[in-house]
Amino acid sequence: MKPGNYLKPDNIYKGDARKLLKKIEPDSISLSVWSPPYHVGKEYEKQYSFEEWVDLIKSVIGLHYPILKPGAFLIVNIADILCFPDKNMPRIQAMNIRRQIAAVTREEVLEAQKKYPSYNRDELAAVLGCSEQTVDRRLHGNNIRGGKYNDQTRIHLVSGMIEDAGKKAGLFLYDRRVWVKDAAWQNSKWHTLSYRAVDEFEYLFFFWKPGVTVVNRNKLAAKEWVEWGSRAVWSIPSVRANDNHEAKFPIELPRRLIRLLTSPRDIVLDCFMGSGTTAVAAVREDRKYLGIELHAKYVEMAKKMVKEEMKTRRLFADNAEELRDLPKLVPHKQLTFPDR
Ligand SMILES: C[S@@+](CC[C@H](N)C(=O)[O-])C[C@H]1O[C@@H](n2cnc3c(N)ncnc32)[C@H](O)[C@@H]1O
Numbered sequence: 001m002k003p004g005n006y007l008k009p010d011n012i013y014k015g016d017a018r019k020l021l022k023k024i025e026p027d028s029i030s031l032s033v034w035s036p037p038y039h040v041g042k043e044y045e046k047q048y049s050f051e052e053w054v055d056l057i058k059s060v061i062g063l064h065y066p067i068l069k070p071g072a073f074l075i076v077n078i079a080d081i082l083c084f085p086d087k088n089m090p091r092i093q094a095m096n097i098r099r100q101i102a103a104v105t106r107e108e109v110l111e112a113q114k115k116y117p118s119y120n121r122d123e124l125a126a127v128l129g130c131s132e133q134t135v136d137r138r139l140h141g142n143n144i145r146g147g148k149y150n151d152q153t154r155i156h157l158v159s160g161m162i163e164d165a166g167k168k169a170g171l172f173l174y175d176r177r178v179w180v181k182d183a184a185w186q187n188s189k190w191h192t193l194s195y196r197a198v199d200e201f202e203y204l205f206f207f208w209k210p211g212v213t214v215v216n217r218n219k220l221a222a223k224e225w226v227e228w229g230s231r232a233v234w235s236i237p238s239v240r241a242n243d244n245h246e247a248k249f250p251i252e253l254p255r256r257l258i259r260l261l262t263s264p265r266d267i268v269l270d271c272f273m274g275s276g277t278t279a280v281a282a283v284r285e286d287r288k289y290l291g292i293e294l295h296a297k298y299v300e301m302a303k304k305m306v307k308e309e310m311k312t313r314r315l316f317a318d319n320a321e322e323l324r325d326l327p328k329l330v331p332h333k334q335l336t337f338p339d340r
Contacts, residue, residue, distance in 0.1 A: 077204050172208045
């Protein structure tokens with residue numbers, strides 16, 4: 001590919017990651033952070049069979065080797081676990097001594113929706129006194145842990161496939177951290193009806209491309225090293241308002257990775273860009289971003305998010321004089337940009 005035709009940083013491109021990653025300048029990416037479709041039946045991934053999904057993940061990881069800078073990292077955020085109906089699995093002879101099912105019916109949810117047409121899932125849940133998951137389940141019958149299947153469900157781990165794909169690509173699995181999500185469940189009335197637990201954590205797999213990696217302890221404040229820089233478990237509340245994109249990750253996730261693993265003006269890639277969270281984090285940390293996303297509506301959403309972030313930054317910059325006086329009231333280090 002001719003250098004003039006490479007994808008340009010600070011842009012979000014619409015298209016398939018498998019095609020567009022080939023158009024990125026070799027050795028140019030300082031960090032790639034993404035969360036792919038998880039194969040759990042979300043709207044944006046309905047087109048993939050399990051085999052196609054595996055192929056997507058493997059191909060995308062494989063395409064990273066040439067574009068990463070030597071010594072740079074690819075971070076894959078994914079939940080390890082999938083549920084499959086399995087005809088051969090004997091039916092579990094469950095004897096539920098006490099079944100706690102949210103009393104809310106589908107009709108009640110539909111009625112509330114009619115009464116409050118502008119309400120999102122969280123707001124409807126508050127009105128109905130149930131969890132956001134119950135509202136979704138009543139409306140769409142979604143239950144990612146297998147409740148929708150008549151056959152028994154067994155679980156399947158995907159981390160091995162991801163590790164192998166990295167290895168095959170010439171990348172080394174360097175570390176893994178755990179993102180503990182929370183809280184989406186803390187206030188909920190959800191209780192397991194079996195011995196299966198709710199999915200409340202995901203992984204961050206760190207792949208490294210051989211080369212010189214500058215380890216700069218000055219990148220983070222001492223407090224940040226203690227609180228998360230050196231920690232394997234990151235507790236970050238998940239995004240509650242998932243009504244404009246089904247699976248946003250919280251901005252704190254890419255922000256930490258960006259602060260830990262890159263320097264200002266480095267290029268940060270997300271080839272499953274979704275609503276633009278990684279790009280916003282990159283802008284917030286004064287890095288360049290490069291985004292790829294299959295669906296036009298999310299490309300537009302991501303571009304809008306970046307634009308808003310830049311506007312906020314300009315506003316802060318324009319008022320820098322006044323803000324300089326603020327430390328008298330608020331210690332300088334506490335001045336952060338408003339979170340979404
Ligand atoms: C888990 S979501 C990412 C969400 C994102 N991290 C955020 O915070 O908004 C995965 C995204 O990958 C997109 N996607 C699915 N297949 C793709 C493909 N082949 N190439 C690029 N993007 C794809 C989906 O449309 C979806 O927005």
